[in-house]
Amino acid sequence: MPLDPNLKSRILQAVEDGFAEQVSFTQKLVQMPSLRGHEHAIQDLLFRSLQSRGYAMDRFKMDRAAIEAHPGGSKYSDDHSDAPIVVGIHRPRDERGRSLILQSHLDVVPEGPHEMWTTPPYEPRIEDGWMYGRGSGDMKAGLAGAMYALKALTREGWQPAADVFLQSVVEEECTGNGALACLARGYRAEAALIPEPLGDSLIRAQLGVMWLQIKVQGIPVHVAYAGSGSNAIDAAFVLIQGLKQLEVKWNAQRSGQPHYADHDHPINFNVGKIEGGDWASSVPSWCVFDLRVAVYPGDDLAARRAELEDCIRDAASQDAFLRNAPPQVTYHGLMAEGYILQNADEAEAVLGRAHRAAYGAELPIVATTATTDARFFGLYADTPGLVYGPLSDAIHGFDERVNLESVRQNTQAMALFIAEWCGLEEL
């Protein structure tokens, strides 16, 4: 049932009133360089924050066996995070509304060379209405937003009339295993919302993503005796060229994809990392590169992997060096299916109203070429996974930033969404 207009404006105002504190808390989060494997301190900070706000707390280690056995699980690699997952649990006195998971990830991607940043990546500054810093958008602002949306209700003397699970996860950027760990632990709700910074829009569709690592190894010699085609770095490039042709082919298949047919280039193959060789004057014997590929919703990942491996094999068979040194392919990270949000009419209607009240505009609905943890809810728990977060810029880039006006409105919309979805009871 739509919210009472008076309650609505009190909630909007309560978010306003808490916004300075929310921004300051967000800055505190951005100050922590919570790179993969280094999220221990920030998860502890979250644990203490949620505990002090009265949530029942669950802090647990990801269950590797359960994750790797799950169809949505990604393989562990040596650099898999060992940080705990933190869940703050609100239980109502009287369970009358619909339960909700509010999930955010606190892992951030590497910030790259610091000299490319205007100001240091972990010293969040605010300028012209934007907060800058690695993780500001992706997605510490979203996590703080969810917490302060709930706090706004409290400030007005209310609390949700249903279970609410505030989940702070890790590993979103590389496997999704943090979100999956919550599922594996048994957490369920009638809807899930992830405030990823995708521009004040609801995400209708997201792509699947796989990470590959391709290793070329062969026999090096002194460069003075280099025959052509015996260089592992050159050979890696041959493979990359072959893969780029496959990228073209996969993009051409978009016409069959309702949510991506109109997109120019939905499928991005990205060589995100490369390393090879030890010495300028030695023909390099090894080269390793990391590739991120996207696939369409509904695609069978095993079939796509077979295509990738065939492509690599074909490229290798045409190269003198690679014929004698067949590349090794490993899947060392994300193994994510695509996802289309469906059977979410009620949740969408509630979010639509909340958005309209906060932004004074209709809720835009978009398809993203990225993946998010929302897939786990939809694909493996029959739960609508809504992705809806503030406007950001340069996520994964330099001078990443999040728009504070958008954060404010997004927090207001979240507060209204919670109020209507879960219902309210007096404190």
Add this chain to the structure above:
Amino acid sequence: MPLDPNLKSRILQAVEDGFAEQVSFTQKLVQMPSLRGHEHAIQDLLFRSLQSRGYAMDRFKMDRAAIEAHPGGSKYSDDHSDAPIVVGIHRPRDERGRSLILQSHLDVVPEGPHEMWTTPPYEPRIEDGWMYGRGSGDMKAGLAGAMYALKALTREGWQPAADVFLQSVVEEECTGNGALACLARGYRAEAALIPEPLGDSLIRAQLGVMWLQIKVQGIPVHVAYAGSGSNAIDAAFVLIQGLKQLEVKWNAQRSGQPHYADHDHPINFNVGKIEGGDWASSVPSWCVFDLRVAVYPGDDLAARRAELEDCIRDAASQDAFLRNAPPQVTYHGLMAEGYILQNADEAEAVLGRAHRAAYGAELPIVATTATTDARFFGLYADTPGLVYGPLSDAIHGFDERVNLESVRQNTQAMALFIAEWCGLEEL
């Protein structure tokens, strides 16, 4: 004056007699992983060995200012070795013969992934007449050979009747600044011999070599929004493709080169090392690669550098990403001119006789597509720089090895060369 046949066979036998000890000493050297910057311990070992054999010792730090001011000097980089140079000096009672520098380098190139070695690179093993190990050929066997050639003379009651300088240098593999440091310190002789493992042949010509580091830097984004051509790793490959065309062009110029006209492919451009990006799902903002190029003897290095830079600029101007992120070129290592051994008739004649006596065959004379420290003697000190060392295999590669029969014969030839070049006096 050719050696007395009886003396000759006594010297040959003396090398035989000392050979087991020589092999054992060589193994001791190969056991030490004297990678760039890590040659302190091995230089100390050399210092003590030479000192205990009665040489006057000079151990000194390379003079950076003198080196960088020298036309043959290579720029220091952060990983330049700080190890000392060691010189053992023999002075005769009566200086009747011709003085000689016997120079070797003890730095080795990185061994690469150990799993590619049949047995560990720093645990020298002997099998079927070969000694295996990083640095066995390049060039610890040569250094030991020079020392045991002198020791063979001693064993027979003789010593050179001229100054002999046993120079153990570093930085050969990356700059040549170790050899240059000896020159800068004032060491001179009437000939120099470097027992580099170039297959029982005298080197008539060697190429020049330059090291470049090329850095591409640009603006990264989340891969979901990757536009084409915004990837620093892809951009680096655009540059590499351009450079490969220049390599073809330079090879075509070999017809004007007396020592290289018949060579299939004298000029090798080698991308020996590459590194770029931080994260599979971020479009990489940076990529750095190391390039080794060769030039012909007599080439003007500055003109060749200009060609390289023009080539890189041209390639960059045709690429959307590189136009906005012009690559930076630095010269961070070898800056070596080519060298042709000339005005060395007397030394060659003496070496020819020594070789014939040791191998029972004529001395082969070859042009190499590598560089060696011999250039310093010829180009900057008007001294014939002879390069003549044993047969090796897979230098800079896996399972590097040196042929022990060749080492034995090469040591015999060196002993005979020293005896005739320097003359002998009784101990």
